[in-house]
Amino acid sequence: MISDDEKERYSRQLLIPGWNQEKLKRASVLVVGLGGLGSASALYLAAAGIGRLHICDGDRVERSDLNRQVLYSESSLGLLKVEEASRRIAAINPSVAVVRHNAELDSQNAGAIISGCQIIVDGLDSLEPRFILNQESVRREIPFVYGAVHGWQGYAGFFHPPQTACLACLMRPDVFRPDRVPVWGVTPGTIGLIQAGEVVKWALGLAPSLLGRLLIYDGSSLSFEIISVEKDPACPVCSRS
């Protein structure tokens, strides 16, 4: 049941046909990485009323984060991202239960961090932990909402094996990785909000628009292109499960 306060808080979204606030309240979502992508997705998921938000990041806030990581401000510098994010989420929507993981995700701790979550949102800034999350998504058969950015360009996808392909069907792990990724705020903001939108559709029981598909966004030309991602019969991850 949602309370009278919640009915007032969500009154504008409750007007949307098919909206079911109780379904959002029952959802348990994991956001891994609280940078540009995770800032946008976590903020909007909290504002929308996701019931339980698990957040994971082992970093502290640096000044160079502030051009895009909208969870933080000057007063956050040097503080743990999970603590600052938790405070900001509570200020926006105190009814959201926040579960904090002050850790960098790796193959050792991934199982414990994902435990109890129904869906994974990718806010990471490197490939290795993305592939760890993808493996867990395949193993547990829970959705993995992929997002990544570089400069003006971003990708977003909704992979839900075994129904769809997985991230490893899309790309190989042996691609080039720059030491430092160029990025400005609108790119992860755009992709992070698209990820949040897909999570909310899924939580409402609607079909995510990116299910088994990849959105390719280029802010420099303001182009959005969606491609189908078919399962790779030789995928080293999902074809073996």
Added chain:
Amino acid sequence: MVIYLKAGGELRSKLQPDVDYYTRRIEAEAGKTLSDILIGIGISPAFVAFAFKDGQLKRLDYLPSDGDIITLQPPVSGG
């Protein structure tokens, strides 16, 4: 045969487009994979995360046909 490669993001400068801002015309030998063709024009496959044609994902072992228009996408890993 002739194929057209398009590149998004930072791959564009490596592709050196000659048809328009995004596209390069390539004369390729039939039977060569996309990976072989990329190496032939001096682009390491490590700079290509994936490719697509007509809205469908194509892997680097794809054998292009005459007239194909294939878009190359760079690795994108930031958050």
